[in-house]
Amino acid sequence: MSAIFTKSMARNVFYGGGVFFFLLFLALTFDSMRVLPTRDNSQNITANVEHGKKVWETNNCIGCHTLLGEGAYFAPELGNVYKRRGPAFIKGWIQGMPTGVPGRRQMPQFNLTEQELDDLIEFLKYTSEIDTNNWPPNIEG
Amino acid sequence: MTKTQNIGTRLNISTNTLNKEDLPGDFALWIFIFAEMLAFGVLFVAYAFARAKDVAIFNESQLTLSLSSGVINTLVLITSSYFVVRGVSAIKHGSSKHCAYFLTGAFLLGGVFVCVKMWEFNAKFSAGITMSTNNFYMFYLSLTFFHFMHVLMGMVILGYIIIKSLRSGYSVQDYVGVETGASFWHMVDFLWIILFPLIYIIR
């Protein structure tokens, strides 16, 4: 009874299953996008936040840091850094880099303008207010 | 390594030890059905865990479900499964036409299920209930929607078999396709029979 398990049947199950679960995923995506405005803090996205995100991206901050747990694991989580350190500290910290302490991990000097610094901080503030199901477990990130 | 080899030999799907008396329908589909059962099984266990944490909300929200539409749908699916059984036995006796008629009956009952379910979903959505309302509704909507999509899938499969049998695509010698589709439909029915009491009744 080699006909019991035909390859064409296995193929149909593959295509059927693949399409089925992709459609289910699309349905969940649709619902997520609908619910998102209640959680994503998008009402606080200003032109400054938008510019701040660009500063974040064009300096490749994600290459060392995590943001909401995603990125590199070389330097501290910054999704909640606004709450952990506050704006003044963040600004001074970025301006004071690199520390130059021998043997310690170094953060480059990015030569950001006042405006860029303020906008970056606005972006981090916006990020810190996203509803992340209560993550991270504590303020240390 | 020998252990893996043993498992491998046991699960080896190419061996010809399986014959048609062992499992009706296509073996690939049984792997698939097994996987489905596992997915639903895990979902049911997750439901039990979530409920244990929040019995009050689960019991309270459960009262808002439409028990009558659930009962109707249960009866509809059980009847449709009966039709599918008759369809398979028809093709075993060589009657493509009767097989197609019975399966069409099952297909239409599937359509009834879909309509009732959509009415139910619509009532919930217009009451502003979503997956984010609370954990009960999250599970209620997820499980029933996941199952709903299986009914649609089952109807696609039945539709394909109906058309093929109307064109005399099956015979007394070759009706694996019919049995395969029937197995899937029974699984969808069976899952509903677990799902219905679990979500609508048990408190």
Added chain:
Amino acid sequence: MKYASQAVAKPYFIAAIALFLGQILFGLIMGLQYVVGDFLFPAIPFNVARMVHTNLLIVWLLFGFMGASYYLIPEESETELFSPKLAIITFWVFLVAGAITVLGYLMVPYASLAKWTGNDLLNTMGREFLEQPLPTKVGIVLVALSWLFNIVMTVLKGRKTAISMVLTLGMLGLAAFWLFSFYNPVNLVKDKFYWWWVVHLWVEGVWELILGAMLAFVLIKVTGVDREVIEKWLYVIITMTLVTGIIGTGHHYFYIGLPEYWLWWGSIFSALEPIPFLMMTIFAFNMVNKRRRDHPNKAAVIWALGTSVVAFLGAGLWGFLHTLAPVNYYTHGTQLTAAHGHLAFYGAYALVVLTMISYAMPILRGRAANSEKAQVMEMWSFWLMTVSMFVIALLLTGAGIVQVWLQRVSETPMGFMAVQDQLAIFYWAREAVGVVFLIGLLLYIWSFFVKDKSPVLA
């Protein structure tokens, strides 16, 4: 070699190995920077090294996939490649574009690179793994389309097997989901949501189709088991991959601002994700046990079995370790993630490309298999690399557990950098084992140059 046009695979394989070496060297730089923080600073800051490390990984795997498909599709389709010339042009375009991009990362500050390459026209840069400048991203689209075109045209004019269909479908998905790398909304949650459509739906979705097809091809060749059997298994395995993997994307949606129900959907489906990997292991061993011939290329068999086992360990087991939402609440974005990432990428993708190279390269060089001496060396390199990558994963897991404990579970949580100081011992050990990995890789490269008077004849 059955078809002359299969030869275009050779430069792809050579480039893949060369870029692999580059990836490992940058990995070692980063590994050292973890403990000697100012190593090579400011010449190569960590973020630049990481960008090069991860981008080289993606590019060398793509070179491997492309080479593999140019090799196996003519043989599957029983016809010459549609256009070997196009394949060679694509190779050079991709290699030059890749080299310029990496040089850009290394020589130019990232912000200037963004400005010069038109990031102001369309913001796409500065997101993990998608750091490429706009022209490079567009270039990847063009290269992928040219590759897809060439393969589809070849498949269309020849025999259509399950392996070639699955491979083509995987490539199509690869190209399609890449398009989401151009979508970068200001809304960070949406940005992250669709970012995973590239990253997750690649590595836990369509890439697994490519992986399955490549593995199935090599297994047919080295075991002589009936194609019907192997292709059936292939379909069943990749069905499970998509069934679990697509909704399994949800395990990334726990803590980035998406609705709470993803905690359940993501946990449940991703908990099932090890199943296809387990099936793949059973499948590979089973086929080798039932082999109808003893292929002279023993090394290729080892690589193939290694792929199935390490993919299960890295992607299946190590993934499951932290995929349940309550666990992931503590482990999200720690060294545990790094442990899983390293073992999974090595086991599933690096190894399958090396399997393909190990099988095809001797044939491309005019013999069924390499000499005994070269094969023994290759097997040594397999064990050195595989064991050291496994130990690296164990060390990073250890580091991750301590990190989670000190920083997130403890009543008096320590700050990130203070915790990192506590982990130095793990990082030093990881770096040392990384050097062993490099030795394994060098041995692998050396095995290509071993001269033996009595090669196994084709």
